[in-house]
Amino acid sequence: MSRLASIKLSTLDLAPIRDDGDAxxxxxxxxxxxRHAESLGFERFWVAEHHNMDGIASSATSVLLGYLAAGTSRIRLGAGGVMLPNHAPLVIAEQFGTLATLYPGRIELGLGRAPGADQYTAHALRRSRDGSADDFPNDVEELQAYLGPRQEGQRVIAMPGAGTNVPIWLLGSSLFSARLAGIKGLPYAFASHFAPRYLHEAIRIYRNHFRPSEVLDKPYVMLGVPLLAADSDEQAQHLATSAYQRILALIRGQSLVQRKPVASMDGLWLPHERQAVGEFLGLAAIGGPQTVRQRLEQLLEQTEADELIFTCDLYDFADRLHAFDILAELQRG
Structure with missing residues (x-):
């Protein structure tokens, strides 16, 4: 039995905006x-919090999750993630407590430590709040308390929220959250879909520091993977140029709207930019079905991950749906 056939598959969406489209x-x-991911039997569908980016429409994460929950019936829905330094833990507890009350058993909460924004955007989000990544461990603990059982004498409660025990994941692209997730006995998702550099070290630290908890008796690792799959390697490489252009725009500080595929990236990027885009997509599964299968089986063999969560930055929506069809067919064997 292949490793791919034995793990869970999930989707991470940033609600990308095309150059000829809108939010x-x-x-x-x-x-x-x-809905498509649900029909394919995927485990979860997460959306990510980003701000001040004209090509991403998932900034109001909890609001979008309510829309998605109302339009689906079974798939687990969550944040991948909420950037906790941008918010008071009580507000997040109330938002996700409300979602969990309306859609019991389907809502989960991935938490990120980075602000995910430049200093001007961070100021606009927080105003006088002194939100800091250094506060992350305490903020996580405070949030867990709001979502847990109400304690006698507790002066501040989340309503809805108290007693919902919304499942919490810690997310990371470096090593800090890996250690914290292990110590707290929480599931861990590594952001290898855009920052694969510390992948193996983060997994090692998480597993080495893991302590069983009320929610998890052994480590659980989920990895982010960019999926750029098509019917052939040649077609996939062509479609992938949309993703290359978007990452190049991110590096340059330009508009992040999705752009059409191009015949060649030659002349669009400089050598050092090509290298940077390649590092960003270091874990990407780009190609036809067999190439993608080999890539994912190799990744699973190297990491022994429990789950993979896929981004898919293809320009035409039909191509995005088809990429997930290919993935599902690969898992079925």
């Missing part, structure tokens, strides 16, 4: 993709 189209596509 409404992106949000409707997000629901259509969630």
């Amino acid at each position: 409404a189209q992106a949000l409707h596509n997000s629901l259509a993709l969630a």
